Structure formats: C-alpha cells, structure tokens
Amino acid sequence: MENKSDPLVSIIIPAYNSARFLRETLDSSLNQTYTRVEVILVNDGSTDNTPDIVPEYSGRIVYINQDNSGLSAARNIGFLASKGEYIVFLDADDVLLPHMIETLLPALLNDPSAGVAYGGYMQMDVNGMQFGGSSMDKTSGMIFRDMIQNVADMPVGSLIIRRCVFAKSGIFDPMLCQLEDVDMWLRLAYYHKFVFVPEYIFVYRQSENSMSRRWAEREPANRLIIKKWTVILEALNEPKQLIKPFRKRVRSHRTSQCIQDAFIHYKAGHNHIALRKMIAGVIRDPRYLANRGVVSILVRSMWGEFFKKQPCIKK
Known part of the structure; x- marks a missing residue:
C-alpha cells in the first residue's frame, strides 16, 4: 500500500521500436515492492506498434510522444516531465527486479552525502534466458578516479539517483549517440558519492536491436567521449596519467562490445554479422583468441556461412 510520506521515485523509460519487450519492462516498473512510483514512457518516434501498447497502461503511466x-x-525529456525526488532510468528492453527500488533507496535515505546508489545486474538474451551476472566486487565512495580508469560497468537501469544531484550534473549529452551513460556517470562521480549495494536488482537484455546498440554510431561516439573527457580532465587539472588509461579503457570497451555483439548475433542466427564483428574484435585485440568461446563462435560462424554458400552440401 502506498504511503504518501514516502519519497516519490520516477522511472523514466525511453522507447524506440521496443514493442516486443515493452510490456515486460513496464510491468517490472509498475510491480515494484516499493509502491510510491511514477512511470514515464517516452516514445521516441517508434515506427513499430509501441503506441498500440500504451492504452493497456492508461492511468498507470505518464506517456510522452515525440x-x-x-x-x-x-x-x-522524461526527466523534465518527472516529479520524483529520486530517478531511475530504464531502457525499454530491460527489466527491474521487483525489489530494485526497495533495495537501493535506503542507501540514499540513510546517507545524505550519497548521490547515487547502484547494484548488481544479471543478463539475459532476447528469449529471456539468463546467462550471467555482474561482479559484486564493486566500490563505494568517491569513485571518479576508479571509474575514469576502468570505464563504468553500470548499465543504466542498475542505478537510482537523487534528483537534485542529477540536475546539478547536467542532462545526458545529446551529442553522444553511444556511451552517454558513461559520460553521465563520470560527471556524477566527480562531485558525488556512490554507494554500492551487493544485490542483483536489474536484468540487462542483450539484444541485437537494443536502443543502445547502434554499431554505426559507436565509433564516432567513442572518439567524441575521449576528446571530451581529455579536455575536461585537463581543465580540472587532473593528473595527465589519468587521460592515457581512460583512452585505453574506452578503446578496450569498444573491443569487448564488438565481441559481445558477435555472440548476440550468433545466437540470433545472423552468422555473417557475427563473423564480421568477431573478426573485427579479434583484430583489435588478438588476446581474445585465447578465449575458447570466442574461437568457437568464430569457427561456427565461418562454418555456417560456408554451408549457406554451398547449398548442395548437407550438414
């Protein structure tokens, strides 16, 4: 039962052609054990049947079409329309576990000096099959330097943020088509304390059609965030030794995303795309050839493509 004295939490969900998973995402937001929640869905010009799903949630969500x-x-846009004292951002193909807010919110309520609380996450494929979870070896406190050197492993749905802290840190950078979340977490971490809660609170869906997986946009975004944060670190008089590892980690992140994309496309049956991305990742970092999973996908994708081009040969 909702207690009006509890702080309001806004869950902001941007959606672009995410109809396949949208109900699951909305239901996970509306069915939180912490009930003082508003859910804001921002339809970002979807061309699928996303708008057709909205009437099913009439009166239970705030809907914005743009x-x-x-x-x-x-x-x-979702943040500007929200009213909550605390903010959760959630992609339209991901899922909050029922206790997400109930687990993370006390970390901020009990520590006024903290600006962000975050937890662990699990991963699943497009069919809902879970296949791994994040490390619980995370840190709390002023973690900016650790974050700048390691590039944050914090999917957007795994955090809850004080509204005032987010507002002071500025909005998401619309110039960044990728890594916009990393850019935001860095800005938050420079001035504010993060608290890690060692529980799984979120499920991150690995999908070839995810809003945050537009490969063509990733390369220029990587270059842009490196350039942006090189300038910022220099302006902040941070040690130059921070800049080099940041560049290295962003490039390493790009390579790991390439390998990850290959696995996703292979599982989806897109052998030619999986092969192309796996080769690109291995060229960037040949050390991946020591990974049996990488070699297996590489060989199987090549094998699948070979038989596709040889219709007279039966597997």
Missing part, C-alpha cells in the same frame, strides 16, 4: 530525437534526448 519525433525521433535519440536516446539522450528522450531520457532528458
């Missing part, structure tokens, strides 16, 4: 403006802009 022309396609990108992920950052959709999140920003």
Whole structure:
C-alpha cells in the first residue's frame, strides 16, 4: 500500500521500436515492492506498434510522444516531465527486479552525502534466458578516479539517483549517440558519492536491436567521449596519467562490445554479422583468441556461412 510520506521515485523509460519487450519492462516498473512510483514512457518516434501498447497502461503511466530525437534526448525529456525526488532510468528492453527500488533507496535515505546508489545486474538474451551476472566486487565512495580508469560497468537501469544531484550534473549529452551513460556517470562521480549495494536488482537484455546498440554510431561516439573527457580532465587539472588509461579503457570497451555483439548475433542466427564483428574484435585485440568461446563462435560462424554458400552440401 502506498504511503504518501514516502519519497516519490520516477522511472523514466525511453522507447524506440521496443514493442516486443515493452510490456515486460513496464510491468517490472509498475510491480515494484516499493509502491510510491511514477512511470514515464517516452516514445521516441517508434515506427513499430509501441503506441498500440500504451492504452493497456492508461492511468498507470505518464506517456510522452515525440519525433525521433535519440536516446539522450528522450531520457532528458522524461526527466523534465518527472516529479520524483529520486530517478531511475530504464531502457525499454530491460527489466527491474521487483525489489530494485526497495533495495537501493535506503542507501540514499540513510546517507545524505550519497548521490547515487547502484547494484548488481544479471543478463539475459532476447528469449529471456539468463546467462550471467555482474561482479559484486564493486566500490563505494568517491569513485571518479576508479571509474575514469576502468570505464563504468553500470548499465543504466542498475542505478537510482537523487534528483537534485542529477540536475546539478547536467542532462545526458545529446551529442553522444553511444556511451552517454558513461559520460553521465563520470560527471556524477566527480562531485558525488556512490554507494554500492551487493544485490542483483536489474536484468540487462542483450539484444541485437537494443536502443543502445547502434554499431554505426559507436565509433564516432567513442572518439567524441575521449576528446571530451581529455579536455575536461585537463581543465580540472587532473593528473595527465589519468587521460592515457581512460583512452585505453574506452578503446578496450569498444573491443569487448564488438565481441559481445558477435555472440548476440550468433545466437540470433545472423552468422555473417557475427563473423564480421568477431573478426573485427579479434583484430583489435588478438588476446581474445585465447578465449575458447570466442574461437568457437568464430569457427561456427565461418562454418555456417560456408554451408549457406554451398547449398548442395548437407550438414
């Protein structure tokens, strides 16, 4: 039962052609054990049947429809429309576990000096099959330097943020089509304390059609965030030795995303795309050839492509 004295938490969901998973995402937001929640859905110019799903949730969500403006802009619009003292951002194909808010919110309520609380996450494929979870070896406190050197492993749905802290840190950068969340977490971490709660509170769906997986946009975004944070670190008079590892980690992150994309496309049956991405990842970092899973997908994708081009040969 909702207690009006409890702080309001806003869950902001940008959606672009995410109808396949949208109900699951909305239900996970509305069915939180912590009930003082508002759910804001921002339809970012979807061309699928996303708008047809909205009437099913009439009276239970705030719905905003806009022309396609990108992920950052959709999140920003949702934030401006929100009323909560605390904010959760959630992509439209991911899922909050029922206790997400109930688990993370006390970390902020009990520590006024903390600006962000985050937890562990599990992963699943497009069919809902879970296949791994994040490390619980995370840190609390002023974690900016650790974050700048390691590139944050914090999917957007695994955090809850004080509204005032987010507002002071500025909105998501609409110039970044990728890594906009990393950019935001860095800005938050420079001035504010993070608290890690060692529980799984979120499920991150690995999907070839995810809003945050537009491969063509990833390369320029990587270059842009490196350039942006090189300038910021220099302006903040941070040690130059921070800049080099940041560049290295962003490039390493790009390679790991390439390998991860290959696995996703292989599981989806897209052998030619999986092969292309796996080769690109291995060229960037040949050490991946020591990974049996990488070699297996590489060989199987090549084998699958070979038989596709040889219709007279039966497997």
